[in-house]
Amino acid sequence: MTLQQLQSTYEQAKAKKLALDMSRGKPESAQLDLSNDLFDPKWVTPPTAESGLDCRNYGVLDGIPECKRLFSELMGVPAEQLIVCGNASLNVMYDYLTQMMPHWYFQDDGKIKFLCPVPGYDRHFGMLAQLGIEMINVPMLADGPDMAMMAELVKDPAVKGAICVPKYSNPEGKTFSDNVVRAFAALQPACPNFRVIWDNAYLVHDLYDESDALLNVHEAAKEFGSEDFFIEVCSFSKITFPGASVSCVAASPANIAAIKARMNVQTIGHDKLNQLRHARYFKDLAGIKAHMRKHAELIRPKFEAVLDILARDLTGIATWTVPRGGYFISLDLPEGTAKRTAQLLKEAGVTLTPAGATFPHGQDPHDRNLRIAPTFPPMEELIVATELLTVCARLAIAEK
Amino acid sequence: MTLQQLQSTYEQAKAKKLALDMSRGKPESAQLDLSNDLFDPKWVTPPTAESGLDCRNYGVLDGIPECKRLFSELMGVPAEQLIVCGNASLNVMYDYLTQMMPHWYFQDDGKIKFLCPVPGYDRHFGMLAQLGIEMINVPMLADGPDMAMMAELVKDPAVKGAICVPKYSNPEGKTFSDNVVRAFAALQPACPNFRVIWDNAYLVHDLYDESDALLNVHEAAKEFGSEDFFIEVCSFSKITFPGASVSCVAASPANIAAIKARMNVQTIGHDKLNQLRHARYFKDLAGIKAHMRKHAELIRPKFEAVLDILARDLTGIATWTVPRGGYFISLDLPEGTAKRTAQLLKEAGVTLTPAGATFPHGQDPHDRNLRIAPTFPPMEELIVATELLTVCARLAIAEK
Numbered sequence A, B: 001m002t003l004q005q006l007q008s009t010y011e012q013a014k015a016k017k018l019a020l021d022m023s024r025g026k027p028e029s030a031q032l033d034l035s036n037d038l039f040d041p042k043w044v045t046p047p048t049a050e051s052g053l054d055c056r057n058y059g060v061l062d063g064i065p066e067c068k069r070l071f072s073e074l075m076g077v078p079a080e081q082l083i084v085c086g087n088a089s090l091n092v093m094y095d096y097l098t099q100m101m102p103h104w105y106f107q108d109d110g111k112i113k114f115l116c117p118v119p120g121y122d123r124h125f126g127m128l129a130q131l132g133i134e135m136i137n138v139p140m141l142a143d144g145p146d147m148a149m150m151a152e153l154v155k156d157p158a159v160k161g162a163i164c165v166p167k168y169s170n171p172e173g174k175t176f177s178d179n180v181v182r183a184f185a186a187l188q189p190a191c192p193n194f195r196v197i198w199d200n201a202y203l204v205h206d207l208y209d210e211s212d213a214l215l216n217v218h219e220a221a222k223e224f225g226s227e228d229f230f231i232e233v234c235s236f237s238k239i240t241f242p243g244a245s246v247s248c249v250a251a252s253p254a255n256i257a258a259i260k261a262r263m264n265v266q267t268i269g270h271d272k273l274n275q276l277r278h279a280r281y282f283k284d285l286a287g288i289k290a291h292m293r294k295h296a297e298l299i300r301p302k303f304e305a306v307l308d309i310l311a312r313d314l315t316g317i318a319t320w321t322v323p324r325g326g327y328f329i330s331l332d333l334p335e336g337t338a339k340r341t342a343q344l345l346k347e348a349g350v351t352l353t354p355a356g357a358t359f360p361h362g363q364d365p366h367d368r369n370l371r372i373a374p375t376f377p378p379m380e381e382l383i384v385a386t387e388l389l390t391v392c393a394r395l396a397i398a399e400k
Helices: A003-015 A029-033 A065-075 A089-105 A122-130 A147-153 A178-185 A217-224 A253-266 A272-282 A285-315 A336-347 A380-398 B003-015 B030-032 B065-075 B089-103 B122-130 B147-153 B178-185 B219-224 B251-265 B272-282 B283-314 B339-347 B379-399
Strands: A020-022 A081-083 A113-118 A134-141 A158-165 A194-197 A232-234 A247-249 A331-333 A350-352 A369-372 B019-023 B081-087 B115-120 B133-143 B159-166 B195-199 B230-235 B249-250 B328-331 B350-353 B369-372
Touching: A020 A380, A020 B369, A029 A285, A029 B147, A065 A081, A065 A122, A065 A232, A065 A247, A065 A272, A065 A285, A089 A122, A089 A158, A089 A194, A089 A232, A089 A247, A089 A253, A089 B251, A113 A122, A122 A134, A122 B251, A134 A147, A147 A194, A147 B272, A178 A217, A217 A232, A232 B283, A253 B089, A253 B251, A253 B283, A285 A331, A285 A380, A331 B003, A331 B147, A336 A350, A336 B122, A350 A369, A350 A380, B003 B115, B003 B379, B019 B379, B030 B283, B065 B081, B065 B230, B065 B249, B065 B272, B065 B283, B081 B089, B081 B251, B081 B272, B089 B122, B089 B159, B089 B195, B089 B230, B089 B249, B089 B251, B122 B133, B133 B230, B147 B178, B178 B219, B219 B230, B249 B251, B283 B328, B283 B379, B339 B350, B339 B379, B350 B369, B350 B379
Parallel strands: A020 A350, A113 A134, A113 A158, A158 A194, A194 A232, B019 B350, B115 B133, B115 B159, B159 B195, B195 B230
Antiparallel strands: A081 A247, A232 A247, A331 A369, B081 B249, B230 B249, B328 B369
């Protein structure tokens, strides 16, 4: 299209007064419907866990046995090394950070730095910013973060940890290679209680039958004696209901003991009926995987529709990732055009995750990255929004 | 009974190798059955809140409108001044304390003191101890804590707050009088961000048709401009299921704004399907009260059975409270005999809340208070356990 054609297409779209939302990685309604059978009372009847515990009553801090077993199989971690938690794994990460903050604070005159692979997850950066933690950008390479750079940076004792999404990363959909996972395990941080928040949010969220393989970080750590580095979390948020989920944290025996010691005074415990519901509904990992294939059937066409439009309109102009799982497509435009693209798009009624959000403090140093979340809008709206996105991108590039 | 009779009764009981538990304020199974209808899928069908929000999906941090309205009526606080939270109100209190800790810490060289009406709730003291907060005992009088003493103590700027159960207090079952509530509101603390954790755990937990009246502390505070002092929490734990409940925090607009600002990065949100379930099931305060009358019918006979045995066996020897609600009876034995009584009881197979637990650090300065939790054991066991308790108390007194 010529510039004139782009402009006229844009003006026509604007006149339609659209109100489309591609901002968050939200499941669409049809995905939620896949789990409606969870409402059946049979899953909580009788409400008694395998251990004999009445899940309606008080008791048990770390999760009921059948739910621990399910997470154990899902995460590949012994049941003794995990704690089943409440609705949001974000809350589990935040809690863990607040547990560590006083320890870290008194080590180096209050200096606390975290390594942040970028582009990354905006809510991770939001947590760290609010806790006053200084964030250091580490670029994502083809198979994960720049581990040579990380190995250097951890020599600073003020670097207390890192945070990342190792599989189908947010927003790029990349899965860390075995070498990258091993390089994490091999880090030699100066900080004595260095921690990596290993946010395994998309561990079974495949778009295709064949899943990306992620090396088990707890196993890799055994080789290097670095088991205590890793705090892994995941949840059923994008498996069943983001609004009523069950989450989990897995870590070394020492870390689990520390979390439990705090939990013991922190809470009476998490929702056990929802644990029972999920454990009985899925039974095992095969049950989860069968369920995830239904999700994939619903959202794969959406990812492919977006990718087709990007290929048609932006080849040679921009680059983007082609994820095989997760919830996002990461689009890199020419330097200095992402913000303007998002602004044009917004003025035409399409909301994206704000340009820059995939970097700490919302500061994309190259102003080029946009995160596309294809799952929530209906297909027709998604196509309209994505086509408009490429129009806006080309206009922004032309302006520059 | 003569000492010899007491001893022989005790030995006979011991020979039975009982295993009875009166340690925690747990509902009995029949109480939980009262809420089994919550399992009906109709409460979450359709899963759409009044606002149009799909409760299965992401969205809304402070609670769905119908659940906020229910808590608003229950707590007598405008819906804008409350946040609906997850399973455990204890977690809400802990979270709030951790939110305030850094602010308090940097005020007075790390000195943080809290005023603790005693006897009180062991889990409150556990939280404060773990956070490194120094606890100051304030005796409970007939109608609430010694407020003259509190008024003096808050002149110390290191006194950052207080924690209490204002209605059917744990363990005494006392309800603070209007004068006591007003005296809380009238406090003039030196600490600029003084907070009272107002744990209204038993606000509708009446044993009799007529409820103790508790003055609304937020209303009382308006008179003194002390609205920011009060952080009130409550939950459905002992209304529906302790294992799958919904809790709530109510506070001044400024405090709610501060909590929300933190929540915004802390979590994706709490379980909204359970909110919807509870809101639709109860509809309004009248629905909750009707439900609570069924609880009362089940547990009132247990309270009365315990009180009858205490009156029969310990009149003139010990004193105890006669609560009109809540979950506990507080027994005061002669000085220096509570620990020994609990020990004798334990050796005979009856578990009580440990003697001393109703005081900070488990230290009852007079070693006289025992907390009796009558709700969980079946009636026959409760009678056996209470009769044995009075035998042990009389033995312990005789030993002394």
